[in-house]
Amino acid sequence: MSGKEIFVDTNIILYLLDGSDTLEEILQGKDIYISFITELELISFKGITELQEKQITELLNDCSIIQMNKLIKEKYVELRKRHRLKLADAIIAASSIAFDMPLITADNDFKKINKLKLITYQPEGIKLADRPKN
Secondary structure, eight states: OOSOEEEEOHHHHHHHHTTOHHHHHHHTTOEEEEEHHHHHHHHTOTTOOHHHHHHHHHHHHTSEEEOOOHHHHHHHHHHHHHSOOOHHHHHHHHHHHHTTOOEEESOGGGGGOTTSOEEEOOOSSSOGGGSOOO
16 A cells, blocks of 8 residues: 555545545546445436436546455454444445555544544535434
8 A cells, every 4th residue: 555545435435426626636646446335326326417327427437436245254254343343334344444555534433443544525515414314
């Protein structure tokens, strides 16, 4: 690892797709890694347009996608036993820990995991939870 690597949570990708200049600056020049869970979450959004699907595909092509492996499974089990995390969050955190990469996220639930090298992002403007439901 060169130190340019960063593990990116799903919500960061969504903010990036929404046009966050701040995130674009933070991620510029970094090797972006995501979990297969993030890939699945992004490509399975209900009601996305063809343009949005194309943007997601282009962005995913610029990321390295980490698949499930034995080490991630072991870290996942540890995290699920120790912390109350959703399945997807536990896999993302386990992947970041297994590959010893900082995780950038807007999700405060990750703050309770001491083993994570955490970069928290506070979005400007509207938050994902405040978005209107389609």
